[in-house]
Structures are given as C-alpha cells and as structure tokens.
Amino acid sequence: MSHTVAAPRAAGTPDPDPALRGAVRILTPDGERRDDAEYGGQVADVDDEALLALYDDMVVVRRIDTEATNLQRQGELALWPPLLGQEAAQIGSARALRTDDFAFTSYRENGVAYCRGVTPAELVPVWRGVTASGWDPYRVGMATPQVIIAAQTLHATGYALGLQHDGSDAVAIAYFGDGATSEGDASEALVFAATYTAPVVFFCQNNHWAISEPVSLQSGSSLAGRAAGFGVPSVTVDGNDVLAVLAVTRAALARARAGGGPSFIEAVTYRMGPHTTADDPTRYRDPAELEAWRRLDPIDRVAAHLTARGVLTDERRAAVTAHADEVAHAMRAACTALPDPDPMSLFEHVYATAHPELDRQKARYARYLDSFEDAR
C-alpha cells in the first residue's frame, strides 16, 4: 500500500471535492461497480447478498441516528452527534474487523459500535447522562468513545504495542476526524506506531468540518499526505463507497497482521448533519456544498446498484426499512425506560482501588444529599 496520486478514477457524477481525486473508488455514485487493480481483490468475495447486508447495516444505522436525534429534540437525550453521511465509512471499515480486533473511536462512531455488537439500547445511556459508559469494551472489542479529540489514537497505538508483546495477530484501529489530524496526540501516535511497527490502522474520516472549521483551513494538502512524513503509508478512499472502504481497510488490517506495521486511511466523506444536536451548520456552511454531497450519498449508490441488479426488490427494501424501524423503536423504548442512576454511583468507577480524597468527597456528598428530606 502506498500513497498514490493516481489519475482520476472517472465517475459519472462530478466530485465536489478535490480530495476525492485519485481516491480509491469501486462503487460509483451512480451505482456502477468497477474493479480496482490494487484493491478490487480485497472485496471479490462480496457478492450481492453480502452487499445487501452492508446496505441493511447502513440503513439501520441511519435510522438509529434519526431516532436518537428525535429523542434529543424530545428531551430524552441531552445531546447526540449525528453521523448522517458517514455510514459507508463506518460500516465498510468496521465490517472489515475481526472480533478480536479492537476499535478506539471518537464520539461519532455509532455505526462502528453497531457493527461491533453494541446494542442500540447501549448506545443511548451516555447521551442521556445516566451512565459514564454504555457498554463493556472487552465484550465488543471497542473502547468507550473518546471525547478528547485525537486522544484515542494514542490509546490505539498503546493497545497495538500490547498486542505485539502478546504475539497476537489482532489489530487496533483508531477512528478520528479531519480536525484530529491537527492535534499533537495524533502526531505522537503516528510517531510511536511507525517507530515500533505497531499493528494499528489510523482510520481518518475526513468529513470536511471540524465543528465549523472547514478542512481547507486546517490543511493545504491532503490529510493522507501527512502520514508520509511519519513514515506511515497511506491511502485516500472514497469514504462514501462502502466497498472501497471495506477493501482498503481489509488491506491495511492484513498488512498489520503480517507484521507490516501501521497504515493511514483517509476516508473522504461528509458530515451532512450538524456537529451535534446543539449546532446549527446553516450558520457557517454553504447549502450548495451540502447539496453536492447529497448526490454522493453512501446509501443511494448501493441501493441503485442492487436495484439495477434486481436484488433490492420492493419487498426486500420494505424488509430493510422494517428492520430499521424495529431497531429504532426498541432503542426508543429502552431509552425512555432508563432509570435515573443512584447519585452515589458517581463515585464508583473513578479509581480501581480505594482513595482517601474520593472517600472524603463521597461522605461529604452523602451528607449533602441527606440534607434533603425526600432523599431516600
């Protein structure tokens, strides 16, 4: 794998962003599946039925995203970071992982979490503010989402060094955004990963916006190009092409398993929604830009392809929608039924062992709560 600036892989729909030029693309925005000399073999096994499963994943994840956004508007969640538009980048990469691989993500990777086996009911408690962690990281092979930008790149690299010491061929994958590449943590992680040939994949979703800061203000050159400076090979992929993302991630994972060390993937995609439910992108974003990316929708192109192949019939489309609704309704029911936590549980997971200062704070807080007559 190398950072290649290849000739444009022509497509019927014009690409709205120069970052997509030279990006690996297997499924065009119009739904045409093409071969790729370097990566096509990685997804030769993905037949129509397998692609339909990826389609189902993407539709379900988008439905989860919509439902969670509604739950926030209805006061059931405090906040939600929508992933709308990034379904292919998340599903394509997460479905390339083995169960013993480990994902270290930011807060927006709810699609990755879904693929790792995090149940929708486990996705919402953190955003409802009733728990500090929604799931057992070791059960699903995915750490609790990191809010500190780029910090998880260090966690992934450290975990990968541990895998190396254990003699395991499992791989760590770090998910982060375009803004994170400007952080010191990301640079440190790349340095250590390269130096120790750590089995880690740096998966950058360039969704074009670090909250209100466009990627063009963060870097004058491609983000994938930054990896070369650390001695880490990189590739740019059409992040809205689930097949191409699956292919390049599989290649990077195989390289790491074989002792080849870290890789950097720039998945060029687009955050079609707000940064979070507390953000209003219409205040800083040109609506024409959103419109241009809407034509590259990651789900539409799979639907177009499978429909043209006669696989995605009306019945199957209805079945996928029904599946998505079922997941969303179950998530809503689980969310609204979540009980408020015991206030004293705040102190339970701060330290692994007893800590005198924390004990003092805990006793003090208990006294404070006790000053309310209706408290227990």
Added chain:
Amino acid sequence: MIVQFRLPDLGEGLTESELVQWKVAEGDEVGLDQIIAEVETAKAMVELPSPHAGIVERLYVPPGTTVNVGEPLIAFRISDGDEPDDAPQPNLVGYGAVPESDGRQARRPRRFAAAPAAAPAPAAAPDGAAAERVRATPPVRRLAEQLGVHLAEVHATGEHGLITRQDVELAAHPDSAAPVPAVAEGVERIPVTGVRRRTAEAMVASAFTAPHVTMFLTVDVTATMELLERLRTTAEFRDVKVTFLAAVAKALCLAAADHPEVNARWAGDEIHRSRAVHLGIAAATPRGLVVPVLRDAQASGLADLARRIADLAATARAGRTAPADLAGSTITISNVGVFGVDAGTPILNPGEAAILAVGQVAKRPWEWQGGIALRSVTTLSLSIDHRVLDGEQGSRFLATIGRLLADPASAFTR
C-alpha cells in the same frame, strides 16, 4: 388520556427557546416523530418531532413566544390505554429536579434535631417560604456550616428564595448590618440613581460604540469679543445677555450649513443627516448634567439664540426642563470654559456625529499684525464619530467655526 409536553433543553445548558412556528393545529392528528414546531434556541433553529402519536389537544403558546425550559408547549390526547391517567410525566433534559405536587422543587429544610441554645433569633421568613424549603448553593451551605449558621433560620434575599453568601454572613454577624462589599473607613457610599445613572449609561453607550476622534483649534476671538461688547449697547440686545456661548452657537449653525455632513446621526446601516440644527447645550445643574435642546437653532438670529440659551439654562437649573426638550438634539455644545478650563475631549451625545467643547476665553500673548499682543484666545475641541465622519470633514468644520469666531465679519460673505 392527556399528556403535556414541556419544553426540554434543546442545546447544552439552555434555559429558554423561542417558539417560531407551529406545524400543527389544535385538533390535528399527529404521528410519533412528525414535525410539530420550529423552535429557535440561542444556538440553532431546530425542528421539534412529536414525542407522541395522538390528537393535538392544546397549543399553549402563540408563535413568537419565548418559552422557558420546563414550561408547557403542547398537550396531546393519546389513545394509549395502557397507562393510567396519573402515570408519572417524564422528567426531560433541563427540567431540573422532579417537582413535588405543589410544583416546586423538592427542596426541604435541612433537619436540625435541636437548635443550639446560642442560636440567634430566627429572621422573619418571607411568606413562610423558609418553612417549606431552604435554597442555597453548596459553597454557601459550606460557609454556613463553617460559621455555625443554620440555613433554616437565615433570611433569604436571593432570587426565588435563594440564600446568598451575604445572607449567611449577616446571620453570622447580625450586628454588622452594613451590607457587603465592605468599604474602607472614611469612604462614603452613594447610591447611583437618577441623572447620575442615566448619564453613566449614556456615556458608556456612546464611548464604547462610537469611535471618537477629538481635534483642537486655538483661535484669537478678540474680534468676536469686541463685536459682543458693541452689541450689548444696542437696542436689540438691551434686555438679553449676549454671551460668547451664543456666538459660538451661531458660528456652529453657520458652519453646519457649509458642512451638513456633521449634523448627522449614526443609525446602524444608515446615516441620518438632519437639515435642521437641533442644538444640544450641555448644562450643569444641581441634579447633574442635562442636555436641553434648542430646536431649529439655525433659524435663530444671535439675539434670539442668546435669549433661548439663557431661558434653557435657567429652566434646566430649576429642574423644570420638559422631557421632550431633553431629546432629539442633532449636535451638541459643551461649555467647559465657564469652569475656567481650556479644552477637553468631549464624549458624544449618544448617536450624534459631533460635539464641540468651548474652552475659557483668556487674554494671551498672541501673534497680532506681525508682533505679539495680548489677545482674547480660546480653544475649541471637537469630537466626532469616526463611523460617520473622517478627520478631514471634522477638521474643515472646526476650521470654519474658528474662522467665523476670529473674523465674525466674514459671515457677511456667505
């Protein structure tokens, strides 16, 4: 059953939102997640998806209303028979603690089994509120604990019966009735009220919105002083005290005709230039600074101007200026010279483009016909709003006033 939906916190830590538009009407049937309203928060315009499927029973607020988080927005009639009518309403993001039956927060008095004998006499509880609950922030509770003060006995002065730090301190030291912050001995406390407060607000509003530029011109006004001297002996001026200020006002009106751009007001996206000169005259009164207005000053002759200024000042000092006469000036003169000073950097009357400060007229050694002579000299200080005017326009206006005062006969040539 009827279920009410109260406004949740739609951002992170918001306390209110504006209901911009209803997308449904009373009696409409709505589905779960159907968009029912557009709401604008401090952060974003958002669409509200319906939390229930059912019939819209009631819309509590019309469009354009600002609604506090926790206040009712809409009620639904839902056919779900599973839940009893008295099922608990969900406590959504931003509502705060679950309300008790009286709708107040579940705040109760701290339990003190037996008050120490030395406890001070309890302060009067406002409307018996303290008997229901004690409200104080954790740091204030801590302070009370340190000072041995029982919160239940503290008179709360904060919002919604909140006990403040000062309340606790006062309860701990009831003798020291002086409110905090404390001042050093010998320092007098003067409440800021009335004219003082309005002046403060106006000057802050002006000084920190209009970029001020001040320019100075020192002028030999001997010719004007001699003219005034002669006029005082004429019949027209017999019953009026014609002052140097009146002459400056006349010169300003004449100059404003040559430079209409200075008689203007900054109005955001526009500049409002006034044909009439409504001249504000800053007047020191026992109650503070007031600026009564001479309407259409440009239409008055010198004698009339002098008379009007005298009347204006007398009325202002008596505190009888009508409110209408304190508003609507287009340009202002401040006569600091009467206090014996030479110059100043006047702050614009809010919104106006120019203000002229007139210094004292003093005998000074001055260049006169190629030699040094004692002449009557004054300094004019003009502040302009640099949003409306540039230095060039201000300077030309000031120079014109200066020329008229140096050579009042030149007014003939206009």
